[in-house]
Amino acid sequence: MVQETYRVLPGPEAYLAPAAAMMGVMPPDSGSAIVEGSVVSEDEAIAVIARKLADAKNPAVCPGPLLIWQWDDGVSAKAAAVRELAEACGAKILPMIDYSARRIRTDMEISPNHPNVTILQNDIDVCLFAGVHSHYANYALRLIRARTDCYTIVLGDYSASEDAMASLRDINVDKINAITEKIKSLKRG
Amino acid sequence: MSKKIITPVKEFEEFLTPEYKELIANGPYNRDKPTTVDDLGTFYEMTGPHPHCAGCGVSLAIRLGLASLPAPEDTIVIGTPGCSYFALTQSTLNYSCTAFGNQNSVASGLKRMLKVRHPDKQKDVLVMVGDGGVADIGLDNTLHSWFRGENIATVMLDNEVYGNTGGQESGMTTEGTVLNMAPTGKKFPKIPMFELAKTSGCVYAAKVTVASPKKVGETIRKAILVAREIGPTYVQVYGPCPTNLKFPPSKTIEAAKDGEKSYYKYEEYMTDGAKEYLNRSKA
Numbered sequence: 001m002v003q004e005t006y007r008v009l010p011g012p013e014a015y016l017a018p019a020a021a022m023m024g025v026m027p028p029d030s031g032s033a034i035v036e037g038s039v040v041s042e043d044e045a046i047a048v049i050a051r052k053l054a055d056a057k058n059p060a061v062c063p064g065p066l067l068i069w070q071w072d073d074g075v076s077a078k079a080a081a082v083r084e085l086a087e088a089c090g091a092k093i094l095p096m097i098d099y100s101a102r103r104i105r106t107d108m109e110i111s112p113n114h115p116n117v118t119i120l121q122n123d124i125d126v127c128l129f130a131g132v133h134s135h136y137a138n139y140a141l142r143l144i145r146a147r148t149d150c151y152t153i154v155l156g157d158y159s160a161s162e163d164a165m166a167s168l169r170d171i172n173v174d175k176i177n178a179i180t181e182k183i184k185s186l187k188r189g
Numbered sequence: 190m191s192k193k194i195i196t197p198v199k200e201f202e203e204f205l206t207p208e209y210k211e212l213i214a215n216g217p218y219n220r221d222k223p224t225t226v227d228d229l230g231t232f233y234e235m236t237g238p239h240p241h242c243a244g245c246g247v248s249l250a251i252r253l254g255l256a257s258l259p260a261p262e263d264t265i266v267i268g269t270p271g272c273s274y275f276a277l278t279q280s281t282l283n284y285s286c287t288a289f290g291n292q293n294s295v296a297s298g299l300k301r302m303l304k305v306r307h308p309d310k311q312k313d314v315l316v317m318v319g320d321g322g323v324a325d326i327g328l329d330n331t332l333h334s335w336f337r338g339e340n341i342a343t344v345m346l347d348n349e350v351y352g353n354t355g356g357q358e359s360g361m362t363t364e365g366t367v368l369n370m371a372p373t374g375k376k377f378p379k380i381p382m383f384e385l386a387k388t389s390g391c392v393y394a395a396k397v398t399v400a401s402p403k404k405v406g407e408t409i410r411k412a413i414l415v416a417r418e419i420g421p422t423y424v425q426v427y428g429p430c431p432t433n434l435k436f437p438p439s440k441t442i443e444a445a446k447d448g449e450k451s452y453y454k455y456e457e458y459m460t461d462g463a464k465e466y467l468n469r470s471k472a
Contacts, residue, residue, distance in 0.1 A: 063201050063204075067198070068197055068198060068201050068205075069193065069194050069195065069196065069197060069202070070193040070196045070197070070198055071193050071199070072195075074200055076198050076199070076200065078202050079200035079201055082200075083200045083201070093201070093204045094204075095201055095204050095205065097205060097209055098281070099204065100278060100279070100280070100281070100284065101278045101279070102237055102278070102279045102280075102281070103238060103279070104206075105206050105239070108204070108206050109206055117249050146432040
């Protein structure tokens with residue numbers, strides 16, 4: 001049953017939170033972003049993301065395979081920008097190295113198969129995914145929403161993740177730097 | 190791109206786990222010459238800690254197979270539910286588990302897609318599944334992929350039983366074997382998969398056991414190489430199951446050696462085209 005009023009909010013929501021798409025939340029078109037299930041402008045989303053990261057007690061940045069491995073020439077520049085963003089908000093870096101169901105070190109990494117364990121073990125209140133393929137990101141985000149109260153943010157290479165509480169699409173270095181600058185100015189007060 | 194997928198960007202390199210750092214520095218990737226079974230013990234393997242039973246023949250076959258891939262960074266392994274899943278999913282390999290029995294159909298589509306996406310690069314698609322996946326539930330998909338002449342290598346990890354579901358007989362269980370869920374013994378002989386492979390379009394086929402580790406590595410490597418250009422290939426590896434065939438875990442190799450005295454006597458078949466291709470590859 002589609003509920004038009006469904007909002008993508010921090011949990012814990014259920015044993016497994018429903019896919020936001022199933023609840024009627026649509027990913028934004030090019031030029032837009034999404035915050036808590038509503039389509040907003042990119043500037044609004046950037047402001048929300050920066051505020052959440054700046055105010056977080058224990059944020060984490062989770063770079064995924066698209067940002068960890070040198071599969072494309074543009075990866076290094078994006079990785080450097082995300083690293084700077086993490087430093088600006090004092091975030092712990094918990095990489096999502098791959099998507100396999102292997103046993104992971106929950107104090108050092110996160111996996112789409114049981115991301116909630118890493119979030120809970122490290123007491124993360126705001127986490128940001130970047131460079132994670134959407135289908136794995138969405139599954140991980142549902143698990144985090146289901147079993148933790150962590151606020152989730154996704155910077156999508158191509159599309160936004162409707163299962164995140166805030167998400168930007170077509171991410172590039174300029175957009176990442178805009179978030180970083182905003183965080184820095186919020187931190188300065 | 191292939192070597193780059195296992196090369197980290199410098200910005201996040203320090204955040205990788207020690208195991209991944211070891212894999213990058215001393216694993217089978219990023220090498221000038223591919224590893225072989227002879228190199229085991231000298232490099233960081235792709236098979237990680239896994240939950241197979243002690244003495245599992247299937248896990249040993251997987252370990253030998255993964256150590257012998259001609260191009261691990263360009264290989265995708267397709268599997269199916271069953272015991273083989275446990276070690277393969279814990280590996281650091283591109284692995285996809287399909288619905289039970291669908292593996293050769295998925296592999297066919299994947300190989301065709303990879304040919305289109307990477308026309309100038311060899312991408313190996315290796316099917317690695319148990320006897321139930323190949324000879325029972327996936328028999329139609331397997332045979333049809335061979336009839337169609339798909340460029341994929343199929344490896345059957347034959348433990349002669351459905352191991353992780355309590356011990357049901359499979360088509361590859363030997364006649365008369367008594368199992369937990371076959372208390373009066375199996376009523377018909379092993380399905381002649383090796384013979385079916387030869388008559389169904391496989392250009393290379395081999396029958397080996399884990400008691401001959403070098404042969405396991407060599408035949409799997411040959412199967413992958415020949416499948417690149419000549420046609421479908423098949424390797425049947427016997428990895429007996431101590432848990433369900435009721436022998437001590439320390440006797441797995443002995444059980445496999447016993448197999449070599451009868452059904453699992455080493456056999457290798459290849460067409461002239463496959464032979465010529467392998468000779469060319471060596472040169």
